[in-house]
Amino acid sequence: MKVNTMAELMAKGETPEVLFWVGCAGSFDVRAQKITKAFATILNKVNINYAILGKEEMCTGDPARRSGNEFLFQMMAYNNIQLLNGYGIKKIVTTCPHCFNTLKNEYPELGGHYEVIHHTTFLQQLIDEGKIKLKEAGSFKGKKISYHDSCYLGRSNNIYEAPRKVLEALDAELIEMKRCRSNGLCCGAGGAQMFKEDEKGNTRINIERTEEALGTGASVIAAACPFCNTMMTDGVKNKEKEKEVQVLDIAELIEQSLA
Amino acid sequence: MQYIPQVLFILVSGIAIYLFAGKVSEIRRNIFLGRDEDLNNHSSQRWKNVLLLAFGQKKMFKNPLVAILHFIIYGGFIIINIEVLEIVMDGLLGTHRLFEKPLGEVYIWLINAFEFLAAGVLIVCVIFLIRRNVLKLKRFTSKDLNGWPRSDANYILITEIILMSLFLVMNTCDSTQSFFFSSFLKPLFNNFSEHSLVLIEKTCWWLHIVGIFAFLNYLPYSKHLHIILAFPNAYYAKLEPQGKMHNMPEIQNEVLYAMQPELAPTGDAAQTHANKFGAKDVFDLSWKNLMDAYSCTECGRCTAACPANITGKLLSPRSIMMKTRDRLEEVGKNIDLNKAFKDDNKSLLRDYISEEELRACTTCNACVEQCPVSISPLDIITQLRRYLIMEESNAPQEWNAMFSNIENNFAPWKLAPDERDKWAIEMNN
Ligand code: SF4
Ligand code: SF4
Numbered sequence: 307m308k309v310n311t312m313a314e315l316m317a318k319g320e321t322p323e324v325l326f327w328v329g330c331a332g333s334f335d336v337r338a339q340k341i342t343k344a345f346a347t348i349l350n351k352v353n354i355n356y357a358i359l360g361k362e363e364m365c366t367g368d369p370a371r372r373s374g375n376e377f378l379f380q381m382m383a384y385n386n387i388q389l390l391n392g393y394g395i396k397k398i399v400t401t402c403p404h405c406f407n408t409l410k411n412e413y414p415e416l417g418g419h420y421e422v423i424h425h426t427t428f429l430q431q432l433i434d435e436g437k438i439k440l441k442e443a444g445s446f447k448g449k450k451i452s453y454h455d456s457c458y459l460g461r462s463n464n465i466y467e468a469p470r471k472v473l474e475a476l477d478a479e480l481i482e483m484k485r486c487r488s489n490g491l492c493c494g495a496g497g498a499q500m501f502k503e504d505e506k507g508n509t510r511i512n513i514e515r516t517e518e519a520l521g522t523g524a525s526v527i528a529a530a531c532p533f534c535n536t537m538m539t540d541g542v543k544n545k546e547k548e549k550e551v552q553v554l555d556i557a558e559l560i561e562q563s564l565a
Numbered sequence: 566m567q568y569i570p571q572v573l574f575i576l577v578s579g580i581a582i583y584l585f586a587g588k589v590s591e592i593r594r595n596i597f598l599g600r601d602e603d604l605n606n607h608s609s610q611r612w613k614n615v616l617l618l619a620f621g622q623k624k625m626f627k628n629p630l631v632a633i634l635h636f637i638i639y640g641g642f643i644i645i646n647i648e649v650l651e652i653v654m655d656g657l658l659g660t661h662r663l664f665e666k667p668l669g670e671v672y673i674w675l676i677n678a679f680e681f682l683a684a685g686v687l688i689v690c691v692i693f694l695i696r697r698n699v700l701k702l703k704r705f706t707s708k709d710l711n712g713w714p715r716s717d718a719n720y721i722l723i724t725e726i727i728l729m730s731l732f733l734v735m736n737t738c739d740s741t742q743s744f745f746f747s748s749f750l751k752p753l754f755n756n757f758s759e760h761s762l763v764l765i766e767k768t769c770w771w772l773h774i775v776g777i778f779a780f781l782n783y784l785p786y787s788k789h790l791h792i793i794l795a796f797p798n799a800y801y802a803k804l805e806p807q808g809k810m811h812n813m814p815e816i817q818n819e820v821l822y823a824m825q826p827e828l829a830p831t832g833d834a835a836q837t838h839a840n841k842f843g844a845k846d847v848f849d850l851s852w853k854n855l856m857d858a859y860s861c862t863e864c865g866r867c868t869a870a871c872p873a874n875i876t877g878k879l880l881s882p883r884s885i886m887m888k889t890r891d892r893l894e895e896v897g898k899n900i901d902l903n904k905a906f907k908d909d910n911k912s913l914l915r916d917y918i919s920e921e922e923l924r925a926c927t928t929c930n931a932c933v934e935q936c937p938v939s940i941s942p943l944d945i946i947t948q949l950r951r952y953l954i955m956e957e958s959n960a961p962q963e964w965n966a967m968f969s970n971i972e973n974n975f976a977p978w979k980l981a982p983d984e985r986d987k988w989a990i991e992m993n994n
Contacts, residue, residue, distance in 0.1 A: 307992055307993065308993055309986075309989040309992050309993060311986065311989075328985075328988075330976040330977055330978070332988075333976070333984075333985045333986070333987075333988065334976055334978055334980045334984065334985070335978075339987075339988045342988050343988055343991075343992060346989070346992060347992075358986065358989060360985065360986040360989065361982060361983060361985050361986055363975075363985060364975035364976075365971050365975055365976050365977060367971070369967060369971070369977050370967075370968060370971055371810060372810070372928050372947070372950075373950060373954060373960065373964050373967075373968075374843065374947070374950035374951040374952070374953055374954035374955065374960075375954045375955065375960075375968055376813045376816045376842065376843075376951055376955060377816055377819075377820065377955065378968055378971055378972060380813075380816050380817050380819075380820040381820050381972075382971065382975075384820050384821065384824055407806075407808040407809070410806075411805065411806050411808055411809035412809055412810065412812070415812050416812070416817060457927070457928075457929040457930055457931070458808055461807055461808075461929070461930040461931065461933070461934045462806060462807050462808025462809075462930055463806050463807075463808055464806070488934050489627070489870065489931075489934075490931075491870075491872055491875070491931075492872040492927045492929035492931065494872060494876075494927060495927070496927040496928050496929050497926050497927040497928030497929070498964060498967065499927050500977075501963055501964060501966075501967040501977055502924075502961050502963040502964055502967075503961075503963065504876075504878070504925075505873070505878045505879065505880070505921055505924055505925040506877075506878065506879070506921070507873070507876045507877035507878040507925075508876055508877030509876045509877065510876065511872045511873070511875075511876050511927065513876075514872070514875060514876050515872075
């Protein structure tokens with residue numbers, strides 16, 4: 307299997323249909339790398355003509371901006387936009403809701419105009435178009451799955467249906483948490499909290515959310531964000547439930563069910 | 566002699582309106598202490614928001630039962646104000662039920678409808694009083710409301726109950742007419758003479774209208790100001806996706822000129838303005854942030870949904886709004902006293918809102934999503950955060966590490982940029 311970089315394709319005089327923006331978590335975090343690989347496997351399997359930026363990709367600047375460091379954000383945005391515009395990128399798909407939000411909503415006024423799609427929407431389209439074919443009796447058929455809404459997908463960008471539609475395609479039993487969709491509870495990672503200790507309180511946010519997810523009795527907690535994934539995985543470990551309950555990304559669920 | 570009530574009425578209403586107008590212009594001035602923000606685009610979409618969010622109270626319907634109860638008070642209150650028009654006209658002209666003759670049957674029908682609403686409002690106010698004070702809902706027992714704010718909410722409900730009762734008793738004692746709802750109250754007044762009935766009716770009439778004037782003047786000091794400001798606040802609500810943060814063009818340009826010095830302006834245009842980055846005090850926030858503060862109903866829906874607050878952190882988005890309003894009021898008083906603002910060595914940051922609160926926010930937008938009157942506590946939080954980082958270089962150590970990683974390794978972790986595509990190389994093999 308070959309994952310092409312933009313530089314390689316350019317050298318061959320080719321342009322991909324879509325750029326896969328991997329994001330820092332997807333590139334470096336050991337757990338999130340699995341999500342990246344699962345998504346790349348799907349893209350290869352359905353013959354999508356795509357490329358990554360490889361070593362040239364940089365942080366979008368989301369955690370810098372949200373913690374208050376606008377200078378650093380603007381620097382990262384400047385570099386990324388130069389690079390993307392230099393390659394003439396038109397369409398981007400990303401597995402990270404934070405990258406998605408920044409690329410889609412915050413780069414345009416800085417000169418970066420692209421069609422940006424989150425991988426859950428992308429997967430839904432591929433399923434709807436019949437390009438992704440799933441096993442008749444996949445390993446998640448009939449299983450109880452609870453989907454945790456990512457803030458940067460849901461409230462930030464009103465994407466609630468796409469991930470659920472993808473899960474429905476698995477013939478699984480979807481169980482909603484009480485706080486779901488626009489009322490969904492944050493995993494605790496956003497706003498650069500991922501990179502620092504929680505402030506003083508009674509409990510950690512990821513524990514509060516994991517308890518709610520475990521309360522549904524689901525055997526899979528589905529996430530659509532590498533940071534949510536980390537937070538929920540830590541929560542499940544903390545509750546010593548990692549034997550019974552898996553935390554999986556939507557892309558991983560699909561990849562494991564490909565026909 | 567016969568003109569005395571009319572003169573008195575004109576005097577009372579004149580004073581009430583004068584006082585109200587004074588306070589309104591003070592609030593207007595305070596709001597415009599904020600920095601400029603142009604929100605006049607896309608007017609059709611904005612009007613749609615006014616209809617949906619303010620008139621339709623769309624966000625309230627996240628909890629349909631409470632929404633319906635609140636809608637009864639709100640609708641009842643607005644519609645009954647049509648009746649206040651007649652009351653005011655009667656007061657000015659010295660007439661009694663001015664609209665009765667010209668409207669005929671319709672008049673009876675109308676007043677019956679008003680009475681029905683009045684009874685509805687009265688009942689809901691009692692339910693809300695119980696809900697607030699007996700049921701111990703977390704967002705009402707919270708320490709955010711300690712002191713005046715808790716009484717404020719109760720005063721409003723009690724005032725509405727009194728006003729509605731006066732209206733009903735007034736109709737009951739009016740021997741010239743009988744209306745559907747108040748006729749049930751008639752037996753209560755069976756033993757009263759005609760003379761005392763007239764006296765009670767007149768007294769209720771006066772108390773009712775004076776009560777309304779008092780209420781009007783109480784509004785600007787209360788969380789109840791939202792019944793007015795919810796409308797402009799919905800109009801000026803953010804239209805972009807909630808996840809988008811405000812850009813800072815000054816910094817965007819600074820970075821651009823650093824990277825491409827040939828683009829930097831020269832001569833006069835090159836003068837960098839001395840604006841500070843982010844917000845330290847109310848003056849640095851935008852006027853919309855300040856209008857938000859005056860529009861807040863202190864309902865606590867934001868705080869009830871805030872992941873930081875739920876898990877026991879100090880942060881409460883409601884209290885961010887209340888503190889912003891308190892500081893703004895303090896600044897306003899300072900200006901009234903000294904003609905122009907005299908430095909009081911205080912600021913919204915720290916004297917009102919602490920670093921710890923600001924640091925707890927996950928920028929999850931739950932508060933923004935919940936707010937029934939289109940307020941963004943998050944927008945204030947991020948501006949204060951910007952000040953902390955960019956003006957004071959005040960960040961937790963872990964964040965400083967994250968910053969330097971992004972700067973040097975282009976990722977928030979201390980990992981070699983060369984390893985960014987390690988996963989792909991693994992897949993290629
Ligand atoms: S955005 Fe911040 S203040 Fe608002 S609900 Fe989320 S954590 Fe709380
Ligand atoms: S900000 Fe909005 S949700 Fe929060 S207390 Fe005020 S009115 Fe209620």
